[in-house]
Amino acid sequence: MNIYSLNSEITEESVPVLLDRKERHRLLRKTDIIRAAEHVFALKGFHKATIQDIARQAQYATGTVYLYFADKDSLYFSIVEEKIKRLLHILKLKASQVRGTREKLESSIYESLRFFDKEHDFFRIFVREESCWSIKSKLAKSTTAQERKEFSIKLMKEAQAEKIIRRDLLPGQVSDMLEFIITTFIFNWWEEGTERKKDLKVMSGIIMDLFLNGVKQR
Amino acid sequence: MNIYSLNSEITEESVPVLLDRKERHRLLRKTDIIRAAEHVFALKGFHKATIQDIARQAQYATGTVYLYFADKDSLYFSIVEEKIKRLLHILKLKASQVRGTREKLESSIYESLRFFDKEHDFFRIFVREESCWSIKSKLAKSTTAQERKEFSIKLMKEAQAEKIIRRDLLPGQVSDMLEFIITTFIFNWWEEGTERKKDLKVMSGIIMDLFLNGVKQR
Amino acid sequence: MNIYSLNSEITEESVPVLLDRKERHRLLRKTDIIRAAEHVFALKGFHKATIQDIARQAQYATGTVYLYFADKDSLYFSIVEEKIKRLLHILKLKASQVRGTREKLESSIYESLRFFDKEHDFFRIFVREESCWSIKSKLAKSTTAQERKEFSIKLMKEAQAEKIIRRDLLPGQVSDMLEFIITTFIFNWWEEGTERKKDLKVMSGIIMDLFLNGVKQR
Amino acid sequence: MNIYSLNSEITEESVPVLLDRKERHRLLRKTDIIRAAEHVFALKGFHKATIQDIARQAQYATGTVYLYFADKDSLYFSIVEEKIKRLLHILKLKASQVRGTREKLESSIYESLRFFDKEHDFFRIFVREESCWSIKSKLAKSTTAQERKEFSIKLMKEAQAEKIIRRDLLPGQVSDMLEFIITTFIFNWWEEGTERKKDLKVMSGIIMDLFLNGVKQR
DNA sequence: CATGAATGAGTGTTCATTCAT
DNA sequence: CATGAATGAACACTCATTCAT
Numbered sequence: 001m002n003i004y005s006l007n008s009e010i011t012e013e014s015v016p017v018l019l020d021r022k023e024r025h026r027l028l029r030k031t032d033i034i035r036a037a038e039h040v041f042a043l044k045g046f047h048k049a050t051i052q053d054i055a056r057q058a059q060y061a062t063g064t065v066y067l068y069f070a071d072k073d074s075l076y077f078s079i080v081e082e083k084i085k086r087l088l089h090i091l092k093l094k095a096s097q098v099r100g101t102r103e104k105l106e107s108s109i110y111e112s113l114r115f116f117d118k119e120h121d122f123f124r125i126f127v128r129e130e131s132c133w134s135i136k137s138k139l140a141k142s143t144t145a146q147e148r149k150e151f152s153i154k155l156m157k158e159a160q161a162e163k164i165i166r167r168d169l170l171p172g173q174v175s176d177m178l179e180f181i182i183t184t185f186i187f188n189w190w191e192e193g194t195e196r197k198k199d200l201k202v203m204s205g206i207i208m209d210l211f212l213n214g215v216k217q218r
Numbered sequence: 219m220n221i222y223s224l225n226s227e228i229t230e231e232s233v234p235v236l237l238d239r240k241e242r243h244r245l246l247r248k249t250d251i252i253r254a255a256e257h258v259f260a261l262k263g264f265h266k267a268t269i270q271d272i273a274r275q276a277q278y279a280t281g282t283v284y285l286y287f288a289d290k291d292s293l294y295f296s297i298v299e300e301k302i303k304r305l306l307h308i309l310k311l312k313a314s315q316v317r318g319t320r321e322k323l324e325s326s327i328y329e330s331l332r333f334f335d336k337e338h339d340f341f342r343i344f345v346r347e348e349s350c351w352s353i354k355s356k357l358a359k360s361t362t363a364q365e366r367k368e369f370s371i372k373l374m375k376e377a378q379a380e381k382i383i384r385r386d387l388l389p390g391q392v393s394d395m396l397e398f399i400i401t402t403f404i405f406n407w408w409e410e411g412t413e414r415k416k417d418l419k420v421m422s423g424i425i426m427d428l429f430l431n432g433v434k435q436r
Numbered sequence: 437m438n439i440y441s442l443n444s445e446i447t448e449e450s451v452p453v454l455l456d457r458k459e460r461h462r463l464l465r466k467t468d469i470i471r472a473a474e475h476v477f478a479l480k481g482f483h484k485a486t487i488q489d490i491a492r493q494a495q496y497a498t499g500t501v502y503l504y505f506a507d508k509d510s511l512y513f514s515i516v517e518e519k520i521k522r523l524l525h526i527l528k529l530k531a532s533q534v535r536g537t538r539e540k541l542e543s544s545i546y547e548s549l550r551f552f553d554k555e556h557d558f559f560r561i562f563v564r565e566e567s568c569w570s571i572k573s574k575l576a577k578s579t580t581a582q583e584r585k586e587f588s589i590k591l592m593k594e595a596q597a598e599k600i601i602r603r604d605l606l607p608g609q610v611s612d613m614l615e616f617i618i619t620t621f622i623f624n625w626w627e628e629g630t631e632r633k634k635d636l637k638v639m640s641g642i643i644m645d646l647f648l649n650g651v652k653q654r
Numbered sequence: 655m656n657i658y659s660l661n662s663e664i665t666e667e668s669v670p671v672l673l674d675r676k677e678r679h680r681l682l683r684k685t686d687i688i689r690a691a692e693h694v695f696a697l698k699g700f701h702k703a704t705i706q707d708i709a710r711q712a713q714y715a716t717g718t719v720y721l722y723f724a725d726k727d728s729l730y731f732s733i734v735e736e737k738i739k740r741l742l743h744i745l746k747l748k749a750s751q752v753r754g755t756r757e758k759l760e761s762s763i764y765e766s767l768r769f770f771d772k773e774h775d776f777f778r779i780f781v782r783e784e785s786c787w788s789i790k791s792k793l794a795k796s797t798t799a800q801e802r803k804e805f806s807i808k809l810m811k812e813a814q815a816e817k818i819i820r821r822d823l824l825p826g827q828v829s830d831m832l833e834f835i836i837t838t839f840i841f842n843w844w845e846e847g848t849e850r851k852k853d854l855k856v857m858s859g860i861i862m863d864l865f866l867n868g869v870k871q872r
Numbered sequence: 873c874a875t876g877a878a879t880g881a882g883t884g885t886t887c888a889t890t891c892a893t
Numbered sequence: 894c895a896t897g898a899a900t901g902a903a904c905a906c907t908c909a910t911t912c913a914t
Contacts, residue, residue: 047265050887052897061896063890072888169428173403177428180398184391210387210395213431247877268904279879284906483701486908488876497875499911508909605864609839613864616834620827646823646831649867683898704883715900717886726884879911883904890900 030068033058034082037075042121046076081144083122087115088148101158108155109182109211110204116186117200123186149175164212178211248286251276252300255293260339264294291356299362301340305333306366319376326373327400327429328422334404335418341404367393382430396429466504469494470518473511478557482512517580519558523551524584537594544591545618545647546640552622553636559622585611600648614647684722687712688736691729696775700730727792735798737776741769742802755812762809763836763865764858770840771854777840803829818866832865 036058040049051072055062069075094111095104116123139145149172156171165174185207254276258267269290273280287293312325334341357363367390374389374396383392403425472494476485487508491498505511530547531540552559575581585608592607592614601610621643690712694703705726709716723729748765749758770777793799803826810825810832819828839861 051889052887055897062888062898063896064894066889067894169424176402177399180402181395184394184398187394243877269906270904273880280905281880281907282878285877290905487910488908491876498877498909499875500873502910503873605860612838613835616838617831620830620834623830679898705885706883716884717901718899720885721898875912875914877911877913879909880907881909882907885905886903888900888902890898891896892898893896 026068029060029064030078033060033065033068033075034079038079038121038125041076041079041125046125051075077139077142079122079125080139081142083119084144084148087112088144088151090115091151095155101155101162102164104155105159105164105211106204106208108152109178109207110200112182113186113200113204113207116182152179181207181211244286247278247282251278251283251286251293252297256297256339256343259294259297259343264343269293295356295360297340297343298357299360301337302362302366305330306362306369308333309366309369313373319373319380319382322373323377323382323429324422324426326370327396327425328418330400331404331418331422331425334400370397399425399429462504465496465500466514469496469501469504469511470515474515474557474561477512477515477561482561487511513575513578515558515561516575517578519555520580520584523548524580524587526551527587531591537591537598538600540591541595541600541647542640542644544588545614545643546636548618549622549636549640549643552618588614617643617647680722683714683718687714687719687722687729688733692733692775692779695730695733695779700779705729731792731796733776733779734793735796737773738798738802741766742798742805744769745805749809755809755816756818758809759813759818759865760858760862762806763832763861764854766836767840767854767858767861770836806833835861835865 033054037049037054040053040057043049044053051065052062054075055065058065065075069078090111091108094107098104098107152175153171156165156174159165160167160169160171185203251272255267255272258271258275261267262271269283270280272293273283276283283293287296308329309326312329313322316322316325370393371389374383374392377383378385378387378389403421469490473485473490476489476493479485480489487501488498490511491501494501501511505514526547527544530543534540534543588611589607592601592610595601596603596605596607621639687708691703691708694707694711697703698707705719706716708729709719712719719729723732744765745762748761752758752761806829807825810819810828813819814821814823814825839857
């Protein structure tokens, strides 16, 4: 299973021919369930969402869920992991399409904003709402999360090499900071329902600015 | 009940003489339970912690907990609220002891770091771990949380007035950003078990610097 | 303890001098509690009424109730028994004041109506609302209930001897029937809030008529 | 679901073919549980009976009960309502098979006696034992109970029209009285374990006689 | 005696998980 | 494979009862 295989634009046809019919079938079911689960989790939160809710939403029987996911935790975990995978995929793709570290940073910020904006539900589930501690720590150790972190750290190191970013900071820390600034903006963006139509481009410009220059008046 | 009365350093003697024996007794029990609950919540998270766990930890019977707290939510809520109260109290106190907005900002950052460092368990519960949505929204409306936010916003406005902080940003957003940066640092501090003995003073200096000047190499 | 001793008109003075101070004191407490319990049971029903409710209502501590009553059942039992005792006392007294079996019957009906009318709460507790099976069967075997039944049966036997009532019926059954007719009337009387001010005298006349002549049109 | 479908004589075969396999299966389970509940409620009363008791008696797991009944109240309610439905069905059926109001009255009395005699457990639960106030008031408003009362009242009105019953009495009251007389008889019948083999026919004759002619010696 | 804080067994209900069909 | 009925452990909360003060 690769990044493409869980892409939500998957349709019967688009599934890579590499997988045999059985595998393809299996994948479709899984995607159905994940999609339903995402919806239900976002609506009710992890603990109040029941497997029955999810199954009903996906129009399968309760037991069917367990043919594809070991347990509730796994299902939740899968959602999060898949999202991160997709975000990472996008970030990598877009980064590969621009030259210059600064441009890569800008792309990263913009695409992250775009992604979370589209994936409102996911953001609510994972970033802001309740989840389950055991899952979070499990996730932190997952390959995908690691990969994502590595991608970001690599970018930071590049920026440090090019003297865009101070060298006395740990790349990991800088990377986290950027993540948190983005998160803060998105969160506020939703809370203040008003003038929220400030363009994503503009938003990402502000973030870039803040990230690089801080909040100091010049 | 004031900020002092739930102070975790409370001992038989330190309890203000203002309270009669009964009230004092009650307060001690409450503190016992809160302390136990803090521990259990931090260990297991809100949902997996049971009232029986907490009662056992506090060496009381299950029902005793309900003599002091209406329900599980209330108990959790009490813990969080009390902590915020205490942090706010410290922040205000320390801020009143320095002159200058910049110094107040520095004090805020340093004291927050110090507080969260001492309250490791609490930090884990509230800032990073799961909690319950209903509680969070209840909390957001609580006077204490409001006060805390107001305090922070006031500081940001002052900083904007004194041209320390850019005026084109909403004070609320800036305040959130600072909070997130602090959070990030503490979190990373714990995760990376190594060289974590970097002094709190140094840490808060770095944060102040980052907050004001961003990550741009100069 | 005799019939008088639990009479609700008891005041410190009216308590028979036969009892020593301690006993008198004890009796007053018991009466306080019974009175409170009656109120609370009537308000909430047996199961939803708590000992704490009752204690609070009586303005005693929870534990105090247990100095006078072995347990909740006993307390409930005491109330019912005391009421029956008082009704029986009244019936006997009034019956002794009239001549003739028919008059005694009339007196019985009238006084029962009067009693239940005054003791609305009690009626609700015992006759119509929930109670506890175990208590009811315990009560059925109590001396007081037995006495009351005997009194009624004696009256029925007299009526049979005087050919006022058919001799082919068991006195116990006839006695029950009368009781149920009275019950039915009282119940309906309360339900149909309207013209309920039909005089007790008139009511008891109708019941007497129905009891003796049945519902047959003549 | 009609009167037949919950009939306690249901067997795999007797279930109307109208229902598909699933529905039939469901009905059987429901009947199992109702039967068990009836037994346990009659044995312990509403409050002391636990869902676990009932489930164990029915040889199902605790949770299974909740697949068929929303809660304890509903289960209890279902039992009572079903019984009333069945009694009403019988009364109507039998009443339709005789001519004359007097005969209908006789039939009503006899069939009620027969029904309560067979449904000893139920009678104990509902008519004489504790239940729950909330359920009782819920029941009083139920269509079934209304229907039953209407049926009885209609009969009384007919009897009044035919001058079998005095016209100066409210039909509702007369109907209640008859109900109470029947109740009294059944209750006594069980209590006095002795010569209780007095035939049901004879019993209902006596009741009819008492109801119409009262207890007056002629 | 009076108190009322403490107790802890008990219960209705939920829901993740299993498994016979 | 799919189903969804059945399972039963788990848990928050209550309250009759006790007992140290």
